[in-house]
Amino acid sequence: MISVGLDIGSITTKVAVMKDGKILGTDISFTGYNPEKAWRDILDQMLARLGLKESFVDRIVSTGYGRNNVSIAHKKITEILCHAEGAKHFLPKVRCVIDIGGQDSKFIRMDEGGAIADFVMNDKCSAGTGRFLEVMARALEVPLDDFGTMSGRAKNTVRISSMCTVFAESEVISLISKGESRENIIAGIHDSIASRMVSMMGRTGVVKPVVMTGGVAKNIGIRNALEKKLGIKLDVPETAQVNGAIGAAILAQNLNGSNL
Amino acid sequence: MERFAYYDTGHEFPEEIVMAAGFTPYKILGDVHEPTDPADRYIHNYICPFSRSALTEGMAHSEEWAGIAFCHGCDTTNNQYDIWKRHVKTNFLYWINTPANNNKTARPFHVRELKRFIDHLEKNFKVTITTDKLYAAIKTSNRVKDLMRQLASLRASKDIPNPDYHALVRKCVQMPKDELIKELETTLKDWKKRPEFPANQVPVLLTGSDITYPEFMEALESAGLRIVRDDMSLGERYFAETISEKGDPIEALVDYNSRIPQPPTRLPFEARLDYLFKCLRETPVKGVVYQTIKFCEPHLLDQPYIIDQIKKAGYKVIIIEREYTPVIDQQVVSRLETFREII
Numbered sequence: 314m315i316s317v318g319l320d321i322g323s324i325t326t327k328v329a330v331m332k333d334g335k336i337l338g339t340d341i342s343f344t345g346y347n348p349e350k351a352w353r354d355i356l357d358q359m360l361a362r363l364g365l366k367e368s369f370v371d372r373i374v375s376t377g378y379g380r381n382n383v384s385i386a387h388k389k390i391t392e393i394l395c396h397a398e399g400a401k402h403f404l405p406k407v408r409c410v411i412d413i414g415g416q417d418s419k420f421i422r423m424d425e426g427g428a429i430a431d432f433v434m435n436d437k438c439s440a441g442t443g444r445f446l447e448v449m450a451r452a453l454e455v456p457l458d459d460f461g462t463m464s465g466r467a468k469n470t471v472r473i474s475s476m477c478t479v480f481a482e483s484e485v486i487s488l489i490s491k492g493e494s495r496e497n498i499i500a501g502i503h504d505s506i507a508s509r510m511v512s513m514m515g516r517t518g519v520v521k522p523v524v525m526t527g528g529v530a531k532n533i534g535i536r537n538a539l540e541k542k543l544g545i546k547l548d549v550p551e552t553a554q555v556n557g558a559i560g561a562a563i564l565a566q567n568l569n570g571s572n573l
Numbered sequence: 574m575e576r577f578a579y580y581d582t583g584h585e586f587p588e589e590i591v592m593a594a595g596f597t598p599y600k601i602l603g604d605v606h607e608p609t610d611p612a613d614r615y616i617h618n619y620i621c622p623f624s625r626s627a628l629t630e631g632m633a634h635s636e637e638w639a640g641i642a643f644c645h646g647c648d649t650t651n652n653q654y655d656i657w658k659r660h661v662k663t664n665f666l667y668w669i670n671t672p673a674n675n676n677k678t679a680r681p682f683h684v685r686e687l688k689r690f691i692d693h694l695e696k697n698f699k700v701t702i703t704t705d706k707l708y709a710a711i712k713t714s715n716r717v718k719d720l721m722r723q724l725a726s727l728r729a730s731k732d733i734p735n736p737d738y739h740a741l742v743r744k745c746v747q748m749p750k751d752e753l754i755k756e757l758e759t760t761l762k763d764w765k766k767r768p769e770f771p772a773n774q775v776p777v778l779l780t781g782s783d784i785t786y787p788e789f790m791e792a793l794e795s796a797g798l799r800i801v802r803d804d805m806s807l808g809e810r811y812f813a814e815t816i817s818e819k820g821d822p823i824e825a826l827v828d829y830n831s832r833i834p835q836p837p838t839r840l841p842f843e844a845r846l847d848y849l850f851k852c853l854r855e856t857p858v859k860g861v862v863y864q865t866i867k868f869c870e871p872h873l874l875d876q877p878y879i880i881d882q883i884k885k886a887g888y889k890v891i892i893i894e895r896e897y898t899p900v901i902d903q904q905v906v907s908r909l910e911t912f913r914e915i916i
Contacts, residue, residue, distance in 0.1 A: 378903050390914065391911040393911040393914075394914050394915075429911075429915045432908075432911060432915075434907070434908055435904070436902075
């Protein structure tokens with residue numbers, strides 16, 4: 314069976330194609346203004362690359378904020394379930410998932426059987442998300458991809474006290490004008506995101522092993538800050554950013570007459 | 574019939590008294606679609622947005638109402654009485670100090686408060702509120718409550734979308750009662766013919782801040798969460814109990830008030846939990862939705878204890894803190910849908 318998972322996030326759209334439980338391919342593109350065009354383009358490109366026609370696809374599950382825009386999806390499933398499923402594919406014994414995406418951050422706790430026991434999500438505020446990092450990268454005139462390595466060179470982690478993206482940006486500008494190094498500021502930004510995440514995790518409790526997914530998982534600075542605060546090692550899949558799409562593709566494989 | 578407006582965060586206001594005075598009781602529910610700029614001049618934006626919407630409505634429409642009464646509710650409501658006194662044009666603004674406690678000491682105080690309210694209405698509006706008029710109003714009120722109980726009980730067995738129920742409970746507190754009774758009777762006939770409870774919805778209990786606009790009820794419905802029980806003032810709190818039609822009518826109103834499901838502003842808060850557990854015993858549900866409007870301190874204060882007790886009883890609970898807006902955040906939608914998926 315060939316299945317497709319489409320994860321239409323606020324910043325990026327991800328696709329995963331699976332055949333009989335094996336990942337055939339994944340891809341990422343920007344969502345932009347038109348989510349319909351975003352998933353259509355990435356799906357067409359992915360299938361062309363794999364030499365597949367759309368008619369060969371048996372099941373499609375969409376997830377992410379744009380999930381309801383995918384008219385061809387057999388089922389729309391929330392990103393919480395998809396990220397949990399994707400993490401289980403990477404590490405079957407996983408008990409918790411940290412997912413920091415473009416617009417939200419979530420923490421999912423699973424029971425021993427792998428079912429979701431509890432979850433927490435940030436509210437409307439974008440503090441502690443990928444968007445927060447983008448705003449900070451713009452203020453510091455540093456490519457976002459360099460954040461991780463630059464924070465590793467910090468001599469001191471400055472304290473960013475404000476959790477609000479807008480206020481934190483003002484705070485960062487004040488630190489720049491005081492002559493604080495970019496490295497130290499970036500380390501402080503990572504520390505503030507990690508603090509916020511750990512506080513959210515405290516509401517449900519942390520059980521090892523913990524998998525980190527989402528685009529922000531690529532940032533070594535955030536991972537280090539989280540590991541330091543939690544006192545545990547995080548498992549991060551190579552496919553962290555497309556984890557939701559992989560989870561959607563797995564759930565699509567499991568769709569049958571009763572749960573369609 | 575002229576409308577008499579009331580601002581009440583629970584179900585404390587004695588509608589029957591203003592009905593006996595010849596008015597239609599009208600609960601101020603604000604309007605989520607209107608900006609609250611007029612009220613924001615006097616109330617900071619970290620204060621309950623519903624209360625700012627209610628003040629905005631008061632400032633715009635007060636002269637269409639015969640008078641306005643406040644009931645003792647949350648601190649926000651209580652403290653706004655003075656703001657209304659200064660900034661809302663009305664010939665009659667009254668404060669009913671409904672007691673926070675529910676005990677033997679509080680009841681005589683409550684009787685005295687209601688009698689004082691009657692006295693002021695009679696003097697101000699040159700009306701006589703007789704015992705017979707009070708009983709006629711109580712009888713009308715009981716008919717509404719009886720019909721609503723029958724209608725609400727159909728939620729667990731028939732296809733009654735959340736917005737349909739919400740539209741009715743809003744009408745209960747704003748519409749002339751005679752028209753309302755006719756509409757409820759027609760609706761009851763219609764709801765009895767509705768299809769069975771749909772397979773794509775799961776039954777849930779709703780608690781927390783009053784939901785005053787349909788869009789949030791629609792969001793719950795779209796997520797597949799069908800409300801079959803609640804303890805809201807715009808809901809079961811309004812019709813769960815009947816007022817005695819015997820003895821002194823004021824004593825009957827006070828007795829009624831002591832039996833209704835309690836809002837978070839009343840003490841002790843275990844009584845609120847008792848009603849929630851009664852609902853859970855009577856009606857099978859798959860989960861509990863505890864939602865609060867932003868800055869709703871009474872509900873946020875109760876929340877940890879209530880949630881803890883419900884979870885200990887084995888129920889899945891989702892906590893949502895919502896903005897006062899008709900546009901429901903995608904984060905909230907995702908959380909509701911996830912809750913639906915995991916229960």
